[in-house]
Amino acid sequence: MSYAVDYVDVSPVGLESSPVVDALAGLRANEARYFANKYEHAFTTLPAAQAGETIDRVARILREERGIVIASPPLEATTFEVDGVRWDYVFSESGLSINVLWTLAEGGKRAVGFKLSDGMEVPEELGAFKFARQRSKLAGTIRGSYFVIKGEY
Numbered sequence: 001m002s003y004a005v006d007y008v009d010v011s012p013v014g015l016e017s018s019p020v021v022d023a024l025a026g027l028r029a030n031e032a033r034y035f036a037n038k039y040e041h042a043f044t045t046l047p048a049a050q051a052g053e054t055i056d057r058v059a060r061i062l063r064e065e066r067g068i069v070i071a072s073p074p075l076e077a078t079t080f081e082v083d084g085v086r087w088d089y090v091f092s093e094s095g096l097s098i099n100v101l102w103t104l105a106e107g108g109k110r111a112v113g114f115k116l117s118d119g120m121e122v123p124e125e126l127g128a129f130k131f132a133r134q135r136s137k138l139a140g141t142i143r144g145s146y147f148v149i150k151g152e153y
Contacts, residue, residue: 001050003076005032005043010138014047014076020095023117026139027097028076031089033138039082045091051077058090058100061112061153068125072096084108095120100149110149115142 003014007029012021015028032043048055054077062068072094079088081104088100095117103109114126118140122131131143 002044002046007033018093020117020119023119024095027117030136030138041082045076045078048074054079054088055090058088058098111146113146115144
């Protein structure tokens, strides 16, 4: 069953097994607020068991582009399209959020972004990345990094 993320009343629904559950819920709400404000899009997620196609696509891009295999199990995921851009999100138990931005027009932007929830360590598989810090009222301190996608998926 899908979950419409509320960024006013932040809830840990679907993320309860994370050791940084409140920070991850805040990170997810922060993403929901961004899409609501910028695109008037309602950010909804599915449990990992119902979002296999999205999770598999994100895992394939990570593996084929950079040889990255995320150790933490996914809890939720979503795929949607706004303004000619497809977005994939995967929220992992460790507190990691992975997003794939894929502009549908030829030659558009294509990138993978990583965001670490407040209180989590940098996963070993992402140790080569440098993470910038950002403050969020909903999520505390978010650390983020990204890379540009070169292949076609």
